[in-house]
Amino acid sequence: AQTVTQSQPEMSVQEAETVTLSCTYDTSENNYYLFWYKQPPSRQMILVIRQEAYKQQNATENRFSVNFQKAAKSFSLKISDSQLGDTAMYFCAFMKWGSQGNLIFGKGTKLSVKP
Amino acid sequence: GAVVSQHPSWVICKSGTSVKIECRSLDFQATTMFWYRQFPKQSLMLMATSNEGSKATYEQGVEKDKFLINHASLTLSTLTVTSAHPEDSSFYICRGLAGETGETQYFGPGTRLLVL
Numbered sequence: 001a002q003t004v005t006q007s008q009p010e011m012s013v014q015e016a017e018t019v020t021l022s023c024t025y026d027t028s029e030n031n032y033y034l035f036w037y038k039q040p041p042s043r044q045m046i047l048v049i050r051q052e053a054y055k056q057q058n059a060t061e062n063r064f065s066v067n068f069q070k071a072a073k074s075f076s077l078k079i080s081d082s083q084l085g086d087t088a089m090y091f092c093a094f095m096k097w098g099s100q101g102n103l104i105f106g107k108g109t110k111l112s113v114k115p
Numbered sequence: 116g117a118v119v120s121q122h123p124s125w126v127i128c129k130s131g132t133s134v135k136i137e138c139r140s141l142d143f144q145a146t147t148m149f150w151y152r153q154f155p156k157q158s159l160m161l162m163a164t165s166n167e168g169s170k171a172t173y174e175q176g177v178e179k180d181k182f183l184i185n186h187a188s189l190t191l192s193t194l195t196v197t198s199a200h201p202e203d204s205s206f207y208i209c210r211g212l213a214g215e216t217g218e219t220q221y222f223g224p225g226t227r228l229l230v231l
Contacts, residue, residue, distance in 0.1 A: 037222075042224070043153075043206060043208075043224075043225050044222065044224045044225065045159075045208065045210075045222035046222075047220075047221075050218075091158060091159070100147060100164065100166075101147050101149070101212040101214075101220065102149070102161070102164065103149075103161075103210075105158045105159050106158065107157070107158045108157075108158050110156075
């Protein structure tokens, strides 16, 4: 069975600085997808970034980028130029290819951006 | 972009009554719908998975007779909490998926249920 571990329950960062959230996962699969989701106080789940395991190139979306290390089963999220609106819970998630789309979530990291 | 709506966004009901939550995919066809519940400061817990026109598959520990899921069309899925009790109070979230690559998948905004 797949598991996703987020070892940082809470983190804080000053506005405009950079922060990295860690995520590790355990799987014997070779084809899968990894995601970072943001859940702000409104509790709407928002997709931040998506990575296909077969792609070596790290995914980026504006200020958000990942460091995907397949051999180490690590998938960290870097947020550059942090903004107050980045304050949220961040969930790392794993999806096995062909699994009918089931997501395995980590327990989340609560990120606070301070002015 | 694609949107998934949920209705109601907030519901308060008396113990023993039933509550229906609707989840609609507005501009894509969700072949699979997932239902989650989330307690405060915790992660999402998968309750069940449903494919259009088929019976839902429930996760271990989730009572299928209590949490009735219907996925009658590619744009509508419903979750009915029957004979609700205070311990059913939670945040319920649906997620619609088209295909298996995760490119087309969206979460609904969630429904807060409070059972008195």
